[in-house]
Amino acid sequence: MAVSPSAIQAPEHVQEHGEVFTRRWVVDLILDLVGYSADRDLVGMRAIEPACGSGAFLVAMIERLMDSSRRHGRDLREAYGALAAIDLVPRNVGLSQAMARETLHSAGVRRNVAQELADAWIRQGDFLLEPPTEHSTDFVVGNPPYVRLEAVPRDRSEAYRMACQTMGGRADVYIGFYEHGLRALRDGGVLGFICADRWMRNGYGARLRAMVSGGWAVETVISMTGVDAFEDEVDAYPAITTFRREPQANGPLVVEASPSFGPSEASEVGALAAKSTADHVHKPAFRGARLGTWFSGSAGWPHGSPDRLALIADLEARYPSLEDETTGTKVGIGVATGADRVFITENPELVEPERLLPLALPRDIASGEVQWSGKYLVNPWNADGLVALEEWPRLSEYLSQHRELLAKRHTAKSGRWHKTIDRVIEGLVDCEKLYLPDFKEAIFPVRDSGRTYPHHNLYWVTSDKWDLRVLGGLLLSDVAGLFIEAYSVRMRGGYLRFQAQYLRRIRVPDIDAIEAETATALVYAFDRRDRQEATRLALPLYGLESLPD
Template identity: 55%
Template sequence: MLDGTMATLSAIPVEAVEHGEIFTRRWVVDLILDLAGYDEERDLASLVAVEPACGTGAFLEPMVVRLSESLRRHNRTLDQASGAIRAFDLLPRNVESSRRLVEKVLIRDGWPAEDAIARAEDWVQEGDYLLADHQDEGVDFVLGNPPYIRLEDVPTDRMLAYRAACSTMTGRSDVYVGFYEIGLRSLKRDGVLGFICADRWMRNQYGRELRKFIADSFSVEATIIMHDVDAFEEQVSAYPAISILRRSQQGAAVVADTSESFGPDDAATVLAWTRDGQSHAIRTDRFEIARLPHWFDGSDSWPAGSPARLALIEELNDRFPLLEDQTTGTRVGIGVATGADGVFVTKDADVESDRLLRLSMVRDTISGTLTWSGRYLVNPWDDQGKLVDLEAYPLLRAYYERHADALKRRHVAGRRPAHWYRTIDKVDSALTARPKLLLPDMKLTIHPVLDEDGLYPHHNLYYIVSDDWDLRVLGGLLISRVAQAFIEAYAVKMRGGTLRFQAQYLRRIRVPRPETISDADRAMLADAFEKRDTVAATEVAMRVYGIDYDWNES
C-alpha cells in the first residue's frame, strides 16, 4: 500500500515509464530465477517473492509457473499462497495485463478460476514500489528487471521523494538505483535479490553509495555481464548484467562475461557450473566464467574485465599494498589547474624572473623522455603557498591587470574576489625539488616519464613521488602489463580505447614492497623503464608479483 503522503505526488509521465520498460527474454528470466534459488522444489508458498516493476509479466509468468508447481509438490492449496508473490507496477494497463496473465497461468494449471482471480488480485498491485511502505517487510526474493529512467525525467516532487526514500540515489542517478536499495533493504536474512539491469552503477560516480551499501551488509554471489547478448525482446543499448545479491556475509563470488552468441544452452552450463561449486575457470567463444574467493570491498568502482582478469586483480589486491602508501612515502597527485591557461601558461611574459615557473606539459612526455617545450607558469604563489603581494611585483601586477577581464570571469575568482589572480590550484613549490614520474591523463597505455629536471606539472599530467622507491624501478613496474591491468579494470575508457589515467585509478594499482625486490630484478626493471620495453618489464613484474598469467587469454 502506498504511503498516504507519497500517494498524492504527481505520477511519472507515462512516456517516461514506457521508455524505461525493457522486456526480458524467458530463458534469461529462468537463469535469474535459478541462480536466485526460486525453485519449485522449495516450498514457495511459505516464502515471499517481490517483483517490483512487473510490466506485462516477463518475470511474473515464470514465477507463477514455478509457484504453482511448488504448491502441487508440497500439497499446498492456492489459498495458502496468498502472500507468496507481491508484484507492483505504475501503469494501470500493465497491472490489468499482469493480472490476466496470472489468471491464465493458474487456470491452465488446473486451479479453480475463482481462486485464480483472487490470487491475481492479491499478487499484482498498482503502485510505486519505491514509495510503498516496506518497513515491516521481510521478503525472501526480489526478482526482476527494474526500469531505466533518469532522475531528470521524473517530476520534481517525485524525484525529491525518491531521493528522500533512497539514500543511495545521489547525483545524476537512474531510478534503478532506488530499486536495488529498496529491494535489498526489504530482504530478510539470507534473502536474495536477482536483477538484470544496466551495470553502470558498478563503476560510475552515482553508484558509489549503492556499492558501499552492498559492501557493508550484503554479498555479491554472481555477476554475469551480458552487454552483447540478445537478452531482451527488443534491441536496446542498456549494457545489462545479471546481479545476484544476498543478505549475508560475503563469500565466494561467481563472475562471468558473455559474447553475443551466448544463449539458452550456455545459460544451462553456467547454472550447472555455479551450482556444482566448481572452481576451475571455463573459457569458450561464447562465455568465460570464474569463481573468486570473495568480491571487492568498499564504495570505489568495481573492476571490469574478463573473469580471469578479475581473479588476477582480486589476488593482487589481497597480497600487495596500494601504490599510494604512507610507509613508503609514495603519493599520487595532479599538476596545477589554472582556469585560464591562455594567461597563466606562456613561453614568454614580461614579469619578474622568479614569477616564471618551468612547466611540464603532456607534449613534453611523448617520447618517453621528458623534453621541456619551454613553457612557464606565470606563478602567483610564494614558497609558503600564499598569494604574492602584487605591490611587490609591479611587472606581475601589470601582466595580470592586462588580462583582468579573463581572470575575473573565472568561478574561482568570483568566490574570492580579492584573490582574482590566483590559479585554481595552489603551487607546491617543494614539488620542483623532487624527482617524479609524470603520467599523461589520457593514453591508450600507461606512460610514466621521469622528471629529474625540477619542472612543475601542468594539470593534464598526474605525478608520483616517493621516499623509498627508486623511480626507475617503480617506472619499470608501471609500464608492465600488470599495472596496465589495474588501469584497464578500473579506469574510464573513452572512444577508441583511450584510458583516463586519473589519480583515483592510479591509486588502485598494487605494488610489491620495494625491499622485497631483488637487486637483479631492480636493475632489470630500471633498464626496461629506460628502454620503454614493456615485454621485459612484464616478465620481471610477473616474477616479483609471483604470478603466472597468459596475457593473450584476456
C-alpha cells in the same frame, strides 16, 4: 524514506518509462540464481517484483509457486502474501493481472481464486516512492526500468532523490530499485536483477557500491553484452547481478557471456553457481570463474574477463597499493588553473621570476622523456597559501589586467579572484617524479628529474623509498596495465582515460623483495621504453608466469 506520490504526475507511455522486457530463459536463470525454486516452501516465503511490466518474471514465479505448493502440500489460498508485483504504468498492471489469472486458471485454479490472488499480488504504484518495509522479504527479482534521472519530470525526480539515498549525481532510475530492493531483504534474502552495468564503474554508482559492501554479499556477476536477452533490441550493456543480505565471506561467480550465449549455457551457469567452488571455465559461449574475494568500498568495480578479475582480486589481496605510506609513495594530478590563457605563458619576464614555474604538458613527455616546451605557470601560491599581491607588483599588475575574467570563474566566488582552481604544491617542482598522461593507449610513465611542475592533464607519482626508474619499469609493464585497463574507461579511438583513483589501485611488489640485478634490468627496460621486457621482469615479482586474456 517513503514520499507520497499522490501529487506527482506519472508517465503514461510505456517507452517513456524505460521498459525492456526479458526473455523467459533469462528469467529462469535469475530465479535459479536467487534460489526461487519449487523444492523450497515458497508459500511461506515472500518475493517482490518491483517493475512487473507485462508479467515476464511474474508468470515464471507463479508457476514455481504453484509447483512448490503441490510438493509441500500447501493450499495456494495461503499464498496471498507470497508475491508482490508493482508497476507504475496502469496498462502494465492490467496485463500482468490478466497473465496471472490465465496462468493460475490453466493450472486448474478456480477463476474466483485466481482473480483474488491476482488482485492481491499485483498493484499499481511507484516502487521508489512507496518502498517495501525493510527486512520484509526473501526475494527481490526483476528488470528495473533503464532511464536517466534527468529524463524524469522534475517533481518526480526530486522526489526520487529524497527517497533514495544512493541516487546522486546523474544517476539512472534503476539505482533506486537496487537500493530499496536490497533494503527490503531479510537476513539471508537475495536480490537478482538484469540491468545496465554502468553503475558498477561510474561515479553515480559510488553510493550504491558503498552500500552493498556495507552489508550485502555479491554472489553473481554475469556480463551479458551482446546477448539476445530481451524481447526488443537494447542499446545497453546489461549484466545479471545477485546479492545476498549477509557479509561478504567469499567471492562471487563471475561470468562473461558472448553473443551466442543462450538457454543451454544459462543452465550450465546455473549449475556452476550452485557449487561453492568453481574452476576457471572456458566455453565457446562464456567464460567463468569464482573469485576468492570481491572489491569493497565506493570505488568502481573492475571489468574484464573472469580470469583477469580473479587475478586482480588475488593481487589486491596480496600486494600493497602504489600509493603507500610505508614507502612514502603519493599519487596526484597537476594544476588546473581555470584560465590557462592567463596563467600559462612563454614570457619569462612577464612577472617576478619567483612567481614562474616551468610547466610540463602532455606533449612534453610524448617521446618518453621530458622535453620542456618553454611554457611557464604563473604561480599565485606559496607555502602559506595565496600570495599577497601587494608584495609582488609585477604579478599584481599582470593579474589585475585580467581581473574581470578571473573573477567570473566559479573558483573565485569566495572573493579570492586571483587563485588557480588547484593549489600549487610547494616543492613539487623540485621533486623527482613520474608523469603519466591522462589519455593514452597504454600506461606511459615518464621520469622528471625535478625540473618542471605538471599541468592538470598529467598525473604524478613521488616516493621517498622507490628508485623511480625501477618503479617506472614496473608501471610500464603489462601487470600495471592490467589494473588500468580493468578500472579505467576506454574512450573513442582506443584511448584509456587515466584518473588518480585508478592509478592508486595498481599493486606493486614488496620493495625489499626486488633483487639488485632485477632492479637494474627494470631501470634499463624503463629507459629504453621496452614494455615487453618490463613485463617479463615484473611477472615473477608477482608470482606470475603470464597474464590471462
